Amino acid sequence: MTSLRNELRALLVSSVTWAMVTGYLVFSGIFFVVLLFGRGIADLEGYYSNIETTFVALAPIVAMRSFAEERRTGALDITLSWPTSRWWLVVTKFVANTLLTWMIVSIVWLYVWLLNRVVDVEIGKNAAGFIGLLMILLMFNAIALAISARSRSPATAAFVGFGVLIALWVLDFVPGWLGGQFDSVISFLAPTNHIANSGRGILDLGDGLYFVAGMVLGLSLAVLWLKEPRPRSFEGFLRGRYAGVLLGLVVTVAVGGTSTVAKGQVDLTSEKRFTLTDHSRFVLNAVTSPTTVYGFVEPGSAQQVEMNSLIRRYQLVNDNIALEFIDPDAQPALTKAVGARTYGQMMIDMDGRRELVDDILEIEVTSALQRLAQIDPPVSCFTVGHGERDTGDILPGGFAQFAEELRQLGFEVAPLALGAVGGPERLGTCSVVVIGGPRVNFLSTEIELLRQYADANGRLVVFADSAGAAAMAQMNDLLRPWGVAVRDTVVSDRSSLKDDAGSIVAYRYPSASPVTVSLARDNIPLLLVAAQPVESALVGLAFEDQAWITPLVLSSSESSLADGTRGPFTLALITDWSSVEGEPADLEIARTRIGVVGTVEVAANGHFDRLGNGEFSARLVSWVARQDDLISAMRPVRGVPRLELTEHDRGGYIRNAIVFPALAAFALLLVTLRRSRAG
Numbered sequence: 001m002t003s004l005r006n007e008l009r010a011l012l013v014s015s016v017t018w019a020m021v022t023g024y025l026v027f028s029g030i031f032f033v034v035l036l037f038g039r040g041i042a043d044l045e046g047y048y049s050n051i052e053t054t055f056v057a058l059a060p061i062v063a064m065r066s067f068a069e070e071r072r073t074g075a076l077d078i079t080l081s082w083p084t085s086r087w088w089l090v091v092t093k094f095v096a097n098t099l100l101t102w103m104i105v106s107i108v109w110l111y112v113w114l115l116n117r118v119v120d121v122e123i124g125k126n127a128a129g130f131i132g133l134l135m136i137l138l139m140f141n142a143i144a145l146a147i148s149a150r151s152r153s154p155a156t157a158a159f160v161g162f163g164v165l166i167a168l169w170v171l172d173f174v175p176g177w178l179g180g181q182f183d184s185v186i187s188f189l190a191p192t193n194h195i196a197n198s199g200r201g202i203l204d205l206g207d208g209l210y211f212v213a214g215m216v217l218g219l220s221l222a223v224l225w226l227k228e229p230r231p232r233s234f235e236g237f238l239r240g241r242y243a244g245v246l247l248g249l250v251v252t253v254a255v256g257g258t259s260t261v262a263k264g265q266v267d268l269t270s271e272k273r274f275t276l277t278d279h280s281r282f283v284l285n286a287v288t289s290p291t292t293v294y295g296f297v298e299p300g301s302a303q304q305v306e307m308n309s310l311i312r313r314y315q316l317v318n319d320n321i322a323l324e325f326i327d328p329d330a331q332p333a334l335t336k337a338v339g340a341r342t343y344g345q346m347m348i349d350m351d352g353r354r355e356l357v358d359d360i361l362e363i364e365v366t367s368a369l370q371r372l373a374q375i376d377p378p379v380s381c382f383t384v385g386h387g388e389r390d391t392g393d394i395l396p397g398g399f400a401q402f403a404e405e406l407r408q409l410g411f412e413v414a415p416l417a418l419g420a421v422g423g424p425e426r427l428g429t430c431s432v433v434v435i436g437g438p439r440v441n442f443l444s445t446e447i448e449l450l451r452q453y454a455d456a457n458g459r460l461v462v463f464a465d466s467a468g469a470a471a472m473a474q475m476n477d478l479l480r481p482w483g484v485a486v487r488d489t490v491v492s493d494r495s496s497l498k499d500d501a502g503s504i505v506a507y508r509y510p511s512a513s514p515v516t517v518s519l520a521r522d523n524i525p526l527l528l529v530a531a532q533p534v535e536s537a538l539v540g541l542a543f544e545d546q547a548w549i550t551p552l553v554l555s556s557s558e559s560s561l562a563d564g565t566r567g568p569f570t571l572a573l574i575t576d577w578s579s580v581e582g583e584p585a586d587l588e589i590a591r592t593r594i595g596v597v598g599t600v601e602v603a604a605n606g607h608f609d610r611l612g613n614g615e616f617s618a619r620l621v622s623w624v625a626r627q628d629d630l631i632s633a634m635r636p637v638r639g640v641p642r643l644e645l646t647e648h649d650r651g652g653y654i655r656n657a658i659v660f661p662a663l664a665a666f667a668l669l670l671v672t673l674r675r676s677r678a679g
Helices: 002-012 015-039 045-063 068-073 075-080 086-105 108-116 123-150 154-173 180-189 192-200 205-224 234-239 241-261 278-285 302-317 332-337 362-373 400-408 423-428 444-455 469-482 517-521 541-546 613-625 647-678
Strands: 202-204 265-267 291-296 321-326 345-350 353-357 379-383 412-416 432-436 459-463 484-486 500-506 526-529 534-536 547-554 570-581 588-597
Touching (some): 015 045, 015 108, 015 647, 045 086, 045 123, 068 075, 068 154, 086 205, 108 123, 108 647, 123 192, 123 202, 154 180, 154 192, 192 202, 202 205, 265 302, 278 302, 278 362, 345 362, 400 412, 423 444, 432 613, 469 484, 469 588, 484 588, 517 613, 547 613, 588 613
Parallel strands (some): 291 321, 379 432, 432 459
Antiparallel strands (some): 291 345, 484 534, 547 570, 570 588
């Protein structure tokens, strides 16, 4: 303890120490107020991610006097001649340096106090962020101390230490520079991948072990690089510092290896928002196949950090989940092949089945996993008995190709005879009901069954047939309460095929609906034969509160009807009636989805393979049938308190966070300078 007290005393009476402290407090305060003023929110997550970069300079400056300064003055030779082990010398200086840097970064609690005077700040989240700062300083101080033990001057120690730490820091920004199999190694070595969680309020066991391994490695190298007479025998080797260094390296490898497989996280946020919900854990129990999540992100971006943190929570529960990052700029062909459109999307691949996830949210990922695991396999039911197209018919007018495409998408395709014995029971098993161009009227009991099905969060896809006017009038009675109807007339267009005014090449997709987004992106039109306009039929205030209608396909402005009415006309649309019901602890989505297409020929065998018809038809059924996102796989998110800062408030934060702490440190700098001159 005497050695430790001497080291701490030497640090605290050094003018260099207080000059460094003054500089750090100024930079730290600037980070705090700039982020606070720029974002206007009472949260320190951005501060933690920025202040960590200063440690690549802070640690070498603190460590440069430990051995390098003593070597320059000749005091190190005297120190090494003492009857004290090299390990004890290294550990003493390491502890002293670490306590000093820990004291310096504790200024963060001043910022927490300043914010907490105005709003309610999450203490647990900030505690996790602070612990993350302490852990990275353990590793950086040990590595900087090792550089100091090897260097002949303080300037060399500071410069080389800074170079080594900055090289570690930027590893995460150059993924793949060694290619392929080395990506995961580089990702593991980058400290930025192990510090990001703490600023969000998460303490990860694997991250902690990584920093401990780095600390042991640094201390082992520091001991190794301190000169000592060579042992004259193997027994002397075992008793000397080399045995301790060898043990330290073994511990480094063991702890580092353990960190890659360690499973354990502590969520210190107030709502436990980074802990998987019970429903997500239930879904993960059904994921028994290797599943890879491909994240489309810019390397080193905030989206990559957020995505890695989210998927890490799934990996802690299920070993079958893997995560790989893809840079859309570096791999554009692969990105396009899987349908990704922008940064921040994820593609989940399970046994060849894929689903694109647009948002980095637990509710989105869990919902996709449930659909891919087919805990409840989707059933696509096709009504029969009213002249509809037959899913087993391979002739041009049949739906055989359509049905096969749906099977490849994971659907079970089944006929639905509503009027037959057991019809209502079979209807209850349907994920979506497809009415493929009826030409004969439904029975009143059948229409009532469909109406009840739609009222009970049902999913309907209706293809109109211009040859079945009476049946479509009946369908309109079913659809009109949901805000849509099909007109009994055929659209002609300037884009019609030669000598066939009723065959339209439609290329206008007015919305960013998942049904048509890829068609619009790749400029693929549809071939619509005898298409009828699909219109909105507003149904009052309830419509405005609970529903929206999205047009999918439009005819051109040169289109027209037989009565001379000019276009454009909507030829296909989707409507979604949704509301959230239940108590906060048990929320459910009440949802009715309906898709309506003005022609049945778009999905018939004769036209299914032409242009984008097949993709459009399959995507329409898939979207309408898509299982609801799991509200129970989402935790309520606490909003970050916002601050309305006046000029007086800004001045107060600048004084309290920058000026006063820096002046206090500067005053101690003047005292140490005066004492050093007097001494």
